[in-house]
Amino acid sequence: MRRRFNAFISFDIEGISGVSSWNEVANNASTLHAYRKIATAEVNAAIRGIKAGRPKIGEILVCDSHAQGENLIITDLEPGVTIIKGSPRRYYMVEGIDRKFNILFCIGYHAMVGSQRAGMDHTYSSSVIYNIMINGRHVGETEINAAVAGYYGVPLGLVSGDDVLATEVRSFFGRTVAMVITKYGISRFSARCRLPSEVHAEIEKKAAQVVSKSTALRPFRFKIPIRAEFELMNSAMGDAVEPIPGVKRMAARTCAYNAKNILEFYNILRLICALGRLTQ
Ligand SMILES: [Zn+2]
Incomplete structure (x- = not known):
């Protein structure tokens, strides 16, 4: 059956x-x-x-x-x-x-x-996220x-x-x-x-x-652990998200996070967007 x-x-x-x-x-x-x-x-x-x-x-x-x-x-x-x-x-x-x-x-x-030329291009938050890279590739x-x-x-x-x-x-x-x-x-x-x-x-x-x-069709997966890099819109957002456990401040607007899997990455992404918005 x-x-x-x-x-x-x-x-x-x-x-x-x-x-x-x-x-x-x-x-x-x-x-x-x-x-x-x-x-x-x-x-x-x-x-x-x-x-x-x-x-x-x-x-x-x-x-x-x-x-x-x-x-x-x-x-x-x-x-x-x-x-x-x-x-x-x-x-x-x-x-x-x-x-x-x-x-x-x-x-x-x-x-x-x-x-470029893309309608309303953004990734999760148009006000917080300037770029996201996973394992060195923009996503x-x-x-x-x-x-x-x-x-x-x-x-x-x-x-x-x-x-x-x-x-x-x-x-x-x-x-x-x-x-x-x-x-x-x-x-x-x-x-x-x-x-x-x-x-x-x-x-x-x-x-x-x-x-x-x-x-x-084949399921899509990133290689683990996931090496994520978040480039934010401004340095205040970097200041706001820096205290998140596991987040490493790389530069004024950039932080990195190594996630054991995509679910952990997703939680951190949502947290970064939420905290970043609070600075506005
Ligand atoms: Zn939408």
């Missing part, structure tokens, strides 16, 4: 079709509701694709991971899913992932901080979250976001991970956008394809 297939969908909003700046999705923006609807439809396309590609679905868990995790419209989601929302939560963008899942999808993602949210999933043996299967993110995904994960380009970056707050209906059709199709041949 074939085992049931469990899928984890991590959702962010910057990479969905149509959004080109944070102003459009700010809490008081008149456009917020329209983008919440597009975001929910984009996640729904992934859910429909997963269901179409696998006869036996066990669990589909959606993790609403932009800002406070209050973006997706629960009454509009496809049936048969549960959703993690709200904050704080220890593992934020991948809260709830564990060994029972067979695949990770990253919907609405964006390129790492410092990526963004997609790689970090894929590595948390990889810790549990869960491979990354599909990513949606702009063309700059697509290049990043290709360089880390190769061509086995399905990529749906939602827009083409012009600058940090400008893009040439595809229509949501066309993006959603492609997500549904590629989701079905990738889950039907998911055994070809």
Whole structure:
């Protein structure tokens, strides 16, 4: 008997079709509701694709991971899913992932901080993090979250976001991970956008394809111990995070941390972002 297939969908909003700046999705923006609807439809396309590609679905868990995790419209989601929302939560963008899942999808993602022409490029905190390196290589949210999933043996299967993110995904994960380009970056707050209906059709199709041949995917892991370097926006943030046990101040704005695994790294990252914000 074939085992049931469990899928984890991590959702962010910057990479969905149509959004080109944070102003459009700010809490008081008149456009917020329209983008919440597009975001929910984009996640729904992934859910429909997963269901179409696998006869036996066990669990589909959606993790609403932009800002406070209050973006997706629960009454509009496809049936048969549960959703993690709200904050704080220890593992934020991948809260709830564990060994029972067979695949990770990253919907609405964006390129790492410092990526040219990328829509709203940042890594976890646009106000605190200037750069993150793991084992000497710059990384963004997609790689970090894929590595948390990889810790549990869960491979990354599909990513949606702009063309700059697509290049990043290709360089880390190769061509086995399905990529749906939602827009083409012009600058940090400008893009040439595809229509949501066309993006959603492609997500549904590629989701079905990738889950039907998911055994070809491999979990993504960084070599351990993880040697992390955090470059912060200013020296006050360096002062604030320096007392964290295990953190080594390398320079005014730079600190290092050696983590025994990606979960420990994730906790330190979240702590650094939280403490860094307090200096503002
Ligand atoms: Zn976000």
